[in-house]
Amino acid sequence: MPPSSHDQLVAAAGLPRLEARMLLEMVSGRSREWLIAHGPEPVAADLAERFHALARRRLAGEPMAYLTGQREFHGRLFQIDAAVLIPRPDTEGLVDLALTLAPPGARVLDLGTGSGAIAISLACARADLRLCATDRSAEALAVARRNARALLGPDWADRIDFRHGDWWQALPDDARFELVAANPPYLAETDPHLDSDLRHEPRTALVAADGGLDDLRRIAMAAPRHLTPGGWLLLEHGREQGAAVRSLLAAAGLVEVRTAQDAEHRERVTLGRLNAAGDAMPEHPPHAASSQTAPDGS
């Protein structure tokens, strides 16, 4: 059989043309423009075989981001692998909110940093912030450090203090932050997406006990001990969890508790702060939490 051309490989892959082109760019090391200009030319057999191997994985449902090893987040390209959650556009809202709320020179903590998407985006956007980022997964921290080196340059290790450990235990007891952000696991073990579109991503990044609330609770309850007076806690969560997370923050004694909605009016980030005196007030009943939920509950 004569060798296939670049154009024939793309057309016969059974994938959307853009995805097939991205995979061919990756295996050939050529730009999109080069591949279009040289479309009718034959492809070497070893390159065609590598392309088919990737196309098969894609057809079996593996996310493009794991095949190409990268994903754009908040305007920058992050390197990723199967040890980390693929950063989602939804989390860019959390970053934007943190940039609005963090005072000049703030100490900011990203709990469960994964690829480093939140902490590194904050460091890129604001040179004044003093960042700390943690994860329980050593493999995820290795990915985050690689991204920090690539995106922040030679002084990356001075810009972000990466720490390994279980939520707050990764930090000294006396660590205090003006702002803490986290996108923790929040899916219930029974969530049907775990066996379909999310099946390639690490379960440890996705699933939490107690119907998805356990990690959100553990972060919220200890937050007052690690916030400065007036300091903010920002938690990303599932779109149906707004009311439950407002209750958790109120139960932890935080004030000004509310849920921010995204552009589609979905409840995705709940925030609250330690009062100006630095006292948590856990006597607040959970139902005292305020809400910005739209009248239709969306």
Ligand SMILES: C[S@@+](CC[C@H](N)C(=O)[O-])C[C@H]1O[C@@H](n2cnc3c(N)ncnc32)[C@H](O)[C@@H]1O
């Ligand atoms: C939903 S992913 C978020 C990753 C990244 N922050 C993002 O938004 O793309 C949750 C992260 O929390 C980490 N994680 C899970 N349980 C943890 C724990 N008990 N302590 C610290 N990190 C944990 C996971 O390894 C994972 O990287």
